[in-house]
Amino acid sequence: xxxxxxxxxxxxxxxxxxxxxxxxxxxxxxxxxxxxxxxxxxxxxxxxxxxxxxxxxxxxxxxxxxxxxxxxxxxxxxxxxxxxxxxxxxxxxxxxxxxxxxxxxxxxxxxxxxxxxxxxxxxxxxxxxxxxxxxxxxxxxxxxxxxxxxxxxxxxxxxxxxxxxxxxxxxxxxxxxxxxxxxxxxxxxxxxxxxxxxxxxxxxxxxxxxxxxxxxxxxxxxxxxxxxxxxxxxxxxxxxxxxxxxxxxxxxxxxxxxx
Amino acid sequence: xxxxxxxxxxxxxxxxxxxxxxxxxxxxxxxxxxxxxxxxxxxxxxxxxxxxxxxxxxxxxxxxxxxxxxxxxxxxxxxxxxxxxxxxxxxxxxxxxxxxxxxxxxxxxxxxxxxxxxxxxxxxxxxxxxxxxxxxxxxxxxxxxxxxxxxxxxxxxxxxxxxxxxxxxxxxxxxxxxxxxxxxxxxxxxxxxxxxxxxxxxxxxxxxxxxxxxxxxxxxxxxxxxxxxxxxxxxxxxxxxxxxxxxxxxxxxxxxxxxxxxxxxxxxxxxxxxxxxxxxxxxxxxxxxxxxxxxxxxxxxxxxxxxxxxxxxxxxxxxxxxxxxxxxxxxxxxxxxxxxxxxxxxxxxxxxxxxxxxxxxx
Numbered sequence: 001x002x003x004x005x006x007x008x009x010x011x012x013x014x015x016x017x018x019x020x021x022x023x024x025x026x027x028x029x030x031x032x033x034x035x036x037x038x039x040x041x042x043x044x045x046x047x048x049x050x051x052x053x054x055x056x057x058x059x060x061x062x063x064x065x066x067x068x069x070x071x072x073x074x075x076x077x078x079x080x081x082x083x084x085x086x087x088x089x090x091x092x093x094x095x096x097x098x099x100x101x102x103x104x105x106x107x108x109x110x111x112x113x114x115x116x117x118x119x120x121x122x123x124x125x126x127x128x129x130x131x132x133x134x135x136x137x138x139x140x141x142x143x144x145x146x147x148x149x150x151x152x153x154x155x156x157x158x159x160x161x162x163x164x165x166x167x168x169x170x171x172x173x174x175x176x177x178x179x180x181x182x183x184x185x186x187x188x189x190x191x192x193x194x195x196x197x198x199x200x201x202x203x204x205x206x207x208x209x210x211x212x213x214x215x216x217x218x219x220x221x222x223x224x225x226x227x228x229x230x231x232x233x234x235x236x237x238x239x240x241x242x243x244x245x246x247x248x249x250x251x252x253x254x255x256x257x258x259x
Numbered sequence: 260x261x262x263x264x265x266x267x268x269x270x271x272x273x274x275x276x277x278x279x280x281x282x283x284x285x286x287x288x289x290x291x292x293x294x295x296x297x298x299x300x301x302x303x304x305x306x307x308x309x310x311x312x313x314x315x316x317x318x319x320x321x322x323x324x325x326x327x328x329x330x331x332x333x334x335x336x337x338x339x340x341x342x343x344x345x346x347x348x349x350x351x352x353x354x355x356x357x358x359x360x361x362x363x364x365x366x367x368x369x370x371x372x373x374x375x376x377x378x379x380x381x382x383x384x385x386x387x388x389x390x391x392x393x394x395x396x397x398x399x400x401x402x403x404x405x406x407x408x409x410x411x412x413x414x415x416x417x418x419x420x421x422x423x424x425x426x427x428x429x430x431x432x433x434x435x436x437x438x439x440x441x442x443x444x445x446x447x448x449x450x451x452x453x454x455x456x457x458x459x460x461x462x463x464x465x466x467x468x469x470x471x472x473x474x475x476x477x478x479x480x481x482x483x484x485x486x487x488x489x490x491x492x493x494x495x496x497x498x499x500x501x502x503x504x505x506x507x508x509x510x511x512x513x514x515x516x517x518x519x520x521x522x523x524x525x526x527x528x529x530x531x532x533x534x535x536x537x538x539x540x541x542x543x544x545x546x547x548x549x550x551x552x553x554x555x556x557x558x559x560x561x562x563x564x565x566x567x568x569x570x571x572x573x574x575x576x577x578x579x580x581x582x583x584x585x586x587x588x589x590x591x592x593x594x595x596x597x598x599x600x601x602x603x604x605x606x607x608x609x610x611x612x613x614x615x616x617x618x619x620x621x
Contacts, residue, residue, distance in 0.1 A: 095502070097509075098527060099617050
């Protein structure tokens with residue numbers, strides 16, 4: 001259920017503007033990879049290229065390669081919709097569908113695609129996904145209530161349940177805890193530790209303690225100045241990155257000397 | 260006005276241990292003060308006008324309103340201070356503006372209901388005008404109701420798909436020059452006078468089917484010309500209100516764009532879209548000029564949209580009023596029917612919105 005992604009020489013553009021330049025990295029399966037760096041350095045932009053959500057923005061495009069288990073995600077014959085089914089995503093702000101109940105939200109990936117699913121399969125999928133997101137016990141008695149009635153942390157876990165219900169290979173998380181309180185954050189971090197047994201997880205975070213707590217490998221992005229493209233400065237095991245990084249900029253950022 | 264029975268509305272100042280000292284409890288006018296001023300203002304106005312000559316209702320209310328506003332504000336200025344006086348003045352002005360805006364609405368409804376009630380009834384609604392002439396008081400508007408519903412329905416069937424798809428294009432796909440031009444042309448179309456739409460439909464059908472052709476569909480085309488820009492504009496507004504996050508959430512689940520639009524964007528905004536469509540129907544259902552020009556008027560029911568003249572409520576009301584006599588009563592009753600139809604449509608729209616609107620309740 002998990003795949004590795006090899007990115008080589010990836011340039012990301014918004015129109016003519018080069019936002020991220022020359023990223024080469026390997027994302028290991030069954031592990032958590034954290035992307036850290038100051039605001040505007042292109043972490044989120046880079047993350048969104050991994051499931052081709054980047055090109056949803058008009059004029060945005062990508063050069064280079066992102067290979068998932070031998071298949072280039074940006075090959076001309078690859079359907080971005082198929083990529084997004086394999087690479088799920090959780091956003092910064094919880095965004096459950098307001099017209100749907102909790103159950104329908106979990107089944108959204110199936111139902112919105114007009115796929116038929118038997119009632120028993122649907123029940124099972126709802127339960128396993130919600131259990132996978134550590135939300136089942138809290139909502140099992142009110143599955144038909146609207147998803148927007150949950151608390152922020154519960155909504156975010158509902159979004160995670162929705163993402164894993166389509167059984168992706170990779171799960172991308174774009175600052176999933178930045179809108180949440182510490183207790184909800186803890187719940188999501190625990191969840192990540194469980195999910196990494198099955199999924200490849202890439203998380204963008206501004207919180208370095210969080211990166212140190214949850215990730216196996218860490219990538220540090222930085223930007224030379226406004227208007228300049230963001231770059232991958234270095235990447236390594238989280239323990240190494242936080243104890244003895246090889247680049248001065250990484251050490252400065254991690255130790256809080258800037259950013 | 261003395262203020263003896265005041266209750267403090269701000270919390271008492273904390274027995275400050277040196278830090279922040281709050282302003283002591285503010286003196287306020289009692290709750291019944293505005294009502295007292297309103298009654299007093301009207302009484303004083305009545306007395307003044309009675310001394311000066313004959314008091315009229317409008318005069319008493321007008322002068323009373325001025326006295327009320329001045330009296331309350333000045334008293335409040337002395338008792339409560341400048342901030343509360345300003346607050347009371349603003350409240351007064353806003354309330355009066357609301358009441359003023361209500362006057363034409365209420366009086367219009369009142370006139371239509373009282374005058375329309377003379378002839379309005381089951382017989383009037385269910386008969387047509389066949390064999391009714393001269394001073395005969397029989398006859399009804401069944402044929403005009405059928406015509407109005409058919410023509411407006413056909414106009415809706417033409418406008419809503421075009422309007423909906425154009426709005427989806429503008430919001431979800433349109434970029435660059437083409438989208439700008441469409442927006443511009445929609446704006447221009449919004450300003451088309453209805454008679455011009457009627458002339459356009461008339462000449463279009465004359466060119467295609469010859470000069471003698473008359474059919475309800477001509478009127479429907481004319482109305483749809485007026486309706487389409489309204490639909491486009493309101494649907495566009497509604498689609499833009501759908502948060503981008505929902506689109507992204509759907510796309511990130513591997514849902515194709517068209518399904519995202521159909522099942523997330525339209526589904527989320529359906530309540531607003533229905534309301535917009537109903538408003539556009541209400542906008543055209545009372546149009547007279549283009550229908551007078553294209554579909555004319557007949558005395559019996561015509562169910563065929565594609566052949567022959569049709570009666571419609573606005574044209575019927577116009578012709579009957581022109582005839583005078585009992586026709587005037589028929590015109591008012593037809594106007595009442597038209598208002599009731601629009602209200603019924605709005606009621607249905609409300610129900611639909613209620614049914615489909617996003618669930619936010621816990």
